[in-house]
Amino acid sequence: MSFYSARVCIIGSGLIGSSLALALKQAGAVADVVGCGRNSATLQRALELGIVDHYSTDIAVAVQGADMVVLSVPMLAMREVLAQLQPVLQPGVMVTDVGSAKQSVIADARAVLGDKLGQFVPAHPIAGTEKSGPDAAFAELFRQRRVIVTPLPENNASDVARVVAMWECVGAIVECMDAEHHDHVLAATSHLPHLLAFTLVDSLARMDESHEIFRYAAGGFRDFTRIAASDPTMWRDIALANSFEIKQMLLRFQHELEVLQHDLETKDAQALFERFSRAQQAREGLQF
């Protein structure tokens, strides 16, 4: 199924929303992109970069004539944006999002969209970099990346297919799953690692000799902590939006660290070797 839209409205000018706009344009899949957000300077920058063709800070103005509205704002802003969207959302216009946690935005939509709930198809492109904002955007961001769509019982199949087609036309590999499972999987491979990286860098930065410690950091540390340069607002929101699953994963990891601490304490060479070997084999088996 191919995708074409006369006008897409992108709410939020971050890396994901801006990259989607560029990708849809590059694919010839959209005639016109309208930007919407609270910050005029950022929207103006998106206009200068050719990401949007026009913009408005007024959501009622921005969605006029759009047949697809994409919410790409931090998780905790979703409910407010959906609430503003609800009264001006015309029949037949679709809404989707790019949020990194899905149960939370679905709860928001259920709370405020009323009988327009079926027009909202939740989705999450598993793509990004540690950079933020329209200047970091690029059209190739979604190529060969996975996008998870978590349809609602209220969605009709053709609307879900249209969101799938939009992501496929920018090069993504799209799969559907339920929102709970999505949040569980992403807590493991994305949310927990980000929180660990933030916590390690913050912990070292607050040590008295932090300047000297960082001075001797090498390539391993650079790669391990790259995600700690990610946007703090976005990650505060993800941490809170998916806190249940993240807490479970973190608890599991804390238990593993207790075992590790014990293995170091007892100098259990065999246990350390087995742990590192299993990890090495698992990591080498991964395809990216």
Add this chain to the structure above:
Amino acid sequence: MSFYSARVCIIGSGLIGSSLALALKQAGAVADVVGCGRNSATLQRALELGIVDHYSTDIAVAVQGADMVVLSVPMLAMREVLAQLQPVLQPGVMVTDVGSAKQSVIADARAVLGDKLGQFVPAHPIAGTEKSGPDAAFAELFRQRRVIVTPLPENNASDVARVVAMWECVGAIVECMDAEHHDHVLAATSHLPHLLAFTLVDSLARMDESHEIFRYAAGGFRDFTRIAASDPTMWRDIALANSFEIKQMLLRFQHELEVLQHDLETKDAQALFERFSRAQQAREGLQF
């Protein structure tokens, strides 16, 4: 000070020792490199790759005619190698190492080198990749990388200067510090991150749905866990050789995770935001 050696003996055919051999050759700083190790097949491979010019599995044979002996074996093999080296080490021949922890190898040297202790100048090139063995070696590995030399009171200044000169001639930035401080700093920026990456990957790999979880891993996870593909033997040895400092750092990190878990539990948005912001600023300030 420039460096030249008629013959360097490299004990161990791993990434670091092999890369040093290639780098010294590329710099025209060595006439002849002798390989030494337990595994003939690996030494033969190093010969084929032009890393060593000849080799022996007998340390007494390998060190003949060498004026510089470089120990590049896993940490827990250091004492045995030093013990084998002691009776065949001629006056005026220097010994250095590339171990990632320094107090442990210094204790080994003190235990077995006797009155030849002053010939050993401990050092650690902070360089490497997640790959291992002679096939992963490359001459440029040490360019613009830091090498820390931790001299002994028994060393004379000209011997220390010679080790410094060797590393400078392959492009490294060399600094001296005491071994205890080295082990503290490296526990923070290298040893703890490696152990966290191994532990996370192992923990996820042992989950029932590990195959599916890894399937949705993206670029952030790839970078965060790259170091988990490192050699398990080497890291078992580092974990044990520097266990005191690593345990302290790990304990500190475990405490930070308890605070994080509490912040998630109480949904403390401000605390999460401040933590992530401090980390982001610290990480963005780092130069690599």
